[in-house]
Structures are given as C-alpha cells and as structure tokens.
Amino acid sequence: MTGRALRRYVEDLLHGRRPRRFAATGDDVAPLRTAITLRAGQPGGGDAPRAEFVDALQQRLAAELADPPRPPLRTAEWGLGRRGVLVGAAAVAAASAAGGVLVERTLLTDDTAGHDPDTLTPTSGGWQTVVASEQLPEGGVRAFDLGAVVGFVARTDGVVAAVSGTCTHQGCRLQLNAPSRQLDCPCHTTVFALDGELVAHQLPVPPGPLPRIATREVDGAVQVYSV
C-alpha cells in the first residue's frame, strides 16, 4: 500500500532520517516533492553542511586523489546496486573505445593526409547555410543538423566557429548546456567546451577533442563546410 509507504517516507523526512526506498507511483511524486520543499524551507533549517562533514569529505577526497587505482567509495545505501552497473558499463565502454580508436586512425590516414586532422574535411563538400547571422548574436549558440553532420555553431568575441555535435567517445549526440555554454554528452557525463576541447570526463581514457568544422559568414548567413 503506497499510502503507508508515502507516509513513512514523510515521517522519515520530518525526523531528519534517511528515508527508506519504496516503489513509488505517479501519485506519490507531487506530495513527496512538496514535503521536501516544506522541509527544506524550514527557517534556519539544516541546509548548511555540517563542518565535520565538510572536513571528513575533504580528507576522503585527499586520500582518493593520492591513491588513483582504488575505485571510488560509495557510501550511499543505493550506491551499491549502481556500482555493478557502472563497472559493467565501463568495461563495455573500454572495449568499444579500443575498437573505435583503430577504425578512426585508419580513416584519418587514408582520407585526411595533408589536412588538419582536427577539422572536418569531406572529400566533396560545400558551404551549407546553418543559421542567419542575425539569429546568432554575440555569445549565441545554435545546433544544426545537416543529415550527414550534426554540430553546434557559436559566436564568441564576434567570431563564428562550429564543432561536431557527436561525442568522440562512442558517438552519442551532445546536448547544449546553454547556461554554461558547454556541450554535455548524455552517455558518460563527458563535457566539451564550444571550441571542441575536452572540459571533463569520467572515462578511463580521455576522449579526443571534437572535430572543428570550417565556418564562414557570407551575406548575412553563417555557413559551415560540410557534405
């Protein structure tokens, strides 16, 4: 009976205990969210971290950073279940990445000899309009999809530049994180800057930067060189 489980969850919140997991239904979500809002909105409530916690976590992080081979500790009750999943996924990712690197190398040496390997250089390409200049103001970012190529074009300090919108790890479509002006990979929490440089990743081997795409601005249109 979920009504009882819901009430127990709320009582745990009210007592500052760690609530126990249960299989919630859609009807539980709104009351739970409100219970959390009300609890977090308690005047002078417990929304600042305990000093002991902050110090203990810093020591734990220092130990982990000094000792790389150890897998990250996960103390959360729900963390144990996830670890198995994460390890499995990481093994698959590592195996696929090794295969991916080989294929990529072969393609690059055949097709792009003499070119900047970091810039997309199709054998028979052309300039394709992706957005009107006026729709890409300073600081703006737009996604584009040309069928064969997807990417993001941005105007930074007046200059337009485009990068591939596909993660260099396993090919997932990147998502624009507009507030941070970064590109997030939904598959492995990898983050790229708008110039294609890797910002952060959680993979055993850092993925390469995003290929750049030649970009120009002509007659009020932003164009990229693509097929």
Place this chain on the structure above:
Amino acid sequence: MAAYPAWTAVYRDNVDRIYRVLYAKVGNRPDAEDLTAEVFVAALRPLRVSASVGEVRAYLFTAARTVLAGYWRAKLGLEVTTLDDESIESVFDDAPSPSRAEGRTAAILDALPDNYRRILELRFLDSCTVREAAAAMGISTANAKVLQHRALRRAAQVEQEVSR
C-alpha cells in the same frame, strides 16, 4: 577567466553550494551528505587543472544533476525532484539566499485553508511530533495524521500551480 589554485580550493569554494542545492532537492541530511560526497568523488579527479571557475562549476552542476537523477531512480523509481529547472547562477550565486526555499514554502502555506496550513507549519516548520501537533490544535492524534496527509496533498496541488 580565473582558475583554481588546487583541488582543495575547488572543494572549499563549492562544497557549501552543492550541499545546499542537493539538500533542497532531497530534504534530509544523510542523503544530502552522501550525494555531495558522490558529486565530488566523481567530479574532482577528471577535472582539468587549468579549468576556469566557470567551467568547474558547470561541471560540478552537471555532476550534481546526474547524481540526483540516479538517486531518485534507485530510491523510488521516479524522479521527484531535478536540477533541470535550476540555473548555475542560482546555485553559485555569491550571496546564496536562504530565503528562496523559505519564500516558496510561505507561498504554498499562505494559499492553504487555516487547518491545513496549521498542521503543516507545526510538523514541517516547528518540527512537532504528531502528538504535539494534535495537542496544539485540540484534535486527536488520529485526526492529526489524516489532516496532515490531506494537507500535504492539497499543498502539492498548490505547489504545482505556483510552479506554472
């Protein structure tokens, strides 16, 4: 943009905000502490040393969003709260306003009938037990439980209206 001198600076500068935003989303200290630890354990090692403050915060924010989503998947199988509607600015504002959650709470409570508001105030804000709340309202403990349950469901409707 400025970069952090060392990982300890990254940690010290951001742990408070990450904890606060996660606490606001899970409503209890044990889980908020675990999730905060999870964010930093996952995020610190892969961070590029030269990353700017803005990049570091964007990454921590993304990590927190992922960790929170995983938490709800494992805890209830449904996402009760997310960081999708929060902006990095609101999380890392240099003068974090503790009144934001309080203002939201007040708005919800103000829209409720008196007895609903009273039971929720007593239990959620004043941390009374059911028994204490019942005594304060002059009703039986059983009635207080039922009243609280109904009040919370009504408050949830109000919150959804407020959010729209």
